[in-house]
Amino acid sequence: MSVTEYRGFAGVRLEAEIRGSADDPAVLLVHGAGQTRGVWSGVAEALERAGRRVISLDLRGHGGSEWPADGRYDFDAMVEDLRAVLAQLGSRPVVVAATLGGWIATAALERDAALLASGLVLVDVPLALDAEVARRIGARLREAATLAPGQAQWDSRLLDAFDSEAVVERLAGAPRAIALPTLYVRGGLSELVPSDDAAAFVATFPDGELAEVEDRAFVVADDRSEAFGGYLIDFLERRAPRASPEYREGSDARSFRDALGCFATGVTVVTAMCPDGTPVGLTANSFTSVSLDPPLLLVCIANSAGSAPFLRKADRFAVNVLQIGQQPTSNRFAGKGEDRFGATPWMVGEFGTPVLTGSLSSFECAREAVHDGGDHFILVGRVLKAIFEPRRDPLLYFRGKYRKLHFA
Ligand SMILES: Cc1cc2nc3c(=O)[nH]c(=O)nc-3n(C[C@H](O)[C@H](O)[C@H](O)COP(=O)(O)O)c2cc1C
Structure with a gap:
């Protein structure tokens, strides 16, 4: 009140x-x-x-x-x-x-x-x-x-x-x-x-x-x-009934996003190294595990993203799952005009991908497949190596906002 x-x-x-x-x-x-x-x-x-x-x-x-x-x-x-x-x-x-x-x-x-x-x-x-x-x-x-x-x-x-x-x-x-x-x-x-x-x-x-x-x-x-x-x-x-918002194919994209936003996720930063040695990366919550054997995962990348052409072609990429203290990192890798890697601690991983240090987990992957998916493409990776930190809480994303774990 x-x-x-x-x-x-x-x-x-x-x-x-x-x-x-x-x-x-x-x-x-x-x-x-x-x-x-x-x-x-x-x-x-x-x-x-x-x-x-x-x-x-x-x-x-x-x-x-x-x-x-x-x-x-x-x-x-x-x-x-x-x-x-x-x-x-x-x-x-x-x-x-x-x-x-x-x-x-x-x-x-x-x-x-x-x-x-x-x-x-x-x-x-x-x-x-x-x-x-x-x-x-x-x-x-x-x-x-x-x-x-x-x-x-x-x-x-x-x-x-x-x-x-x-x-x-x-x-x-x-x-x-x-x-x-x-x-x-x-x-x-x-x-x-x-x-x-x-x-x-x-x-x-x-x-x-x-x-x-x-x-x-x-x-x-x-x-x-x-x-x-x-x-x-x-x-x-x-x-004066309470209307539940509704989306139908072709109606406003905002309602569709809101409906999707009901699915709570973690937050990742997907990274790759360009041929000239500069790192690229963007924030993505479309991360999904795909297969245990072989070990596969996927992320969906917007075709319009600046880093999309590099990520589509990269032989290797990494998915870094963010912990609760990395909200600034998430913002940096989602914002325009940010010095994404200059302001973020990272290192080159064993398989040559940019690994953000201090992440909850980092998956170094080989490109397994790329599928078209409307205005996004589906990047499937075969996991070469995963490191993870069992003692930190995840950064969460739900209904367009960052959230943290709450155990009642
Ligand atoms: C929480 C969160 C999740 C996001 N998830 C994705 C995603 O799964 N795929 C995607 O292409 N963009 C996603 N974005 C948007 C990109 O991070 C954003 O457009 C970024 O600026 C793209 O960078 P680039 O154009 O430099 O590649 C997400 C943004 C936020 C804040």
């Missing part, structure tokens, strides 16, 4: 907690009135376990976000905060928002919904507010805010800046414009949102569905919201 910051309307600093991998589809959690992002902790954990990246935001004047000195807590400022955060995210999240947060999310998505988000989940969002209920809630919040002055989790000036009736009026036409998969979740015992109202409201969304959580007044009232987590994950899996 980490904490990050976004810039809201007029540069206000907004804080959010982030869980889960950046590769996973995102869910943005927006808390309700009188709450902070902490209210989502149980939901956030469940979402992370279900393979989602979770961003829990503190609204302005709440929790770790800025409590603006000018006391700007009007609805428009908070709506613009959310739009700004959505624009700063790398991907379009499903926005999950409770009570006040739901009002803000609905207004924020009234324009550009499909550009900013991939789904919307509204929890206990009152759509018409009975004046008496509004007064009771206001009084309850005010009391909570003054109970522990100095320790308050949110700025009680918000209550003075906020006109809930005007907000409800303003939101009347918004759902029609929000063409996103939408879930409305209502606490079965809610006094805030009568059941019939919820059904009518959901029907105003182009793609809305309703869920009622039994035995609850408020769905997200504390961090024990398992029932809600279940509805939410079911909705996400149906309507």
Whole structure:
């Protein structure tokens, strides 16, 4: 888990907690009135376990976000905060928002919904507010805010800046414009949102569905919201599924590389001596053992590699398997414009090939065969001699990154 910051309307600093991998589809959690992002902790954990990246935001004047000195807590400022955060995210999240947060999310998505988000989940969002209920809630919040002055989790000036009736009026036409998969979740015992109202409201969304959580007044009232987590994950899996990346012949080469990168390998440097006595070599992880008797191995070399013509013709070559301390060597033999051999300890091996000293193992080979393999060629070597160091750990390569052995 980490904490990050976004810039809201007029540069206000907004804080959010982030869980889960950046590769996973995102869910943005927006808390309700009188709450902070902490209210989502149980939901956030469940979402992370279900393979989602979770961003829990503190609204302005709440929790770790800025409590603006000018006391700007009007609805428009908070709506613009959310739009700004959505624009700063790398991907379009499903926005999950409770009570006040739901009002803000609905207004924020009234324009550009499909550009900013991939789904919307509204929890206990009152759509018409009975004046008496509004007064009771206001009084309850005010009391909570003054109970522990100095320790308050949110700025009680918000209550003075906020006109809930005007907000409800303003939101009347918004759902029609929000063409996103939408879930409305209502606490079965809610006094805030009568059941019939919820059904009518959901029907105003182009793609809305309703869920009622039994035995609850408020769905997200504390961090024990398992029932809600279940509805939410079911909705996400149906309507915003985690896509596994896919490659098909002819589609983007990047996905093909990523698919191949799922195969963890060691790293080698393949070397040979040119006829004029200069050594050549390049980093290669396409190393494979081939045969025990005769002792054969192979590496695949790109036809485009600068050293390819020499390696194709060389009678002898060496494969040096790198150990964990040789990451700089790997970079050097994969990079352009490097003094590869000048900066690397090496010696001429018994069979005349450049052997990198300190490698995990080095195989001196005679060229057995060369096969064409698309944009690479397959260089098969008969092993003349192998030396190896049993006490070092290998340098590993997986998903495009160097790795080290980890024994649990
Ligand atoms: C971890 C790693 C593995 C690589 N594996 C191969 C490989 O198997 N075959 C290959 O031709 N190039 C591979 N490369 C790329 C070459 O090392 C890189 O293109 C190098 O600059 C080629 O050098 P040259 O053009 O001077 O011959 C790999 C690079 C890295 C970092």
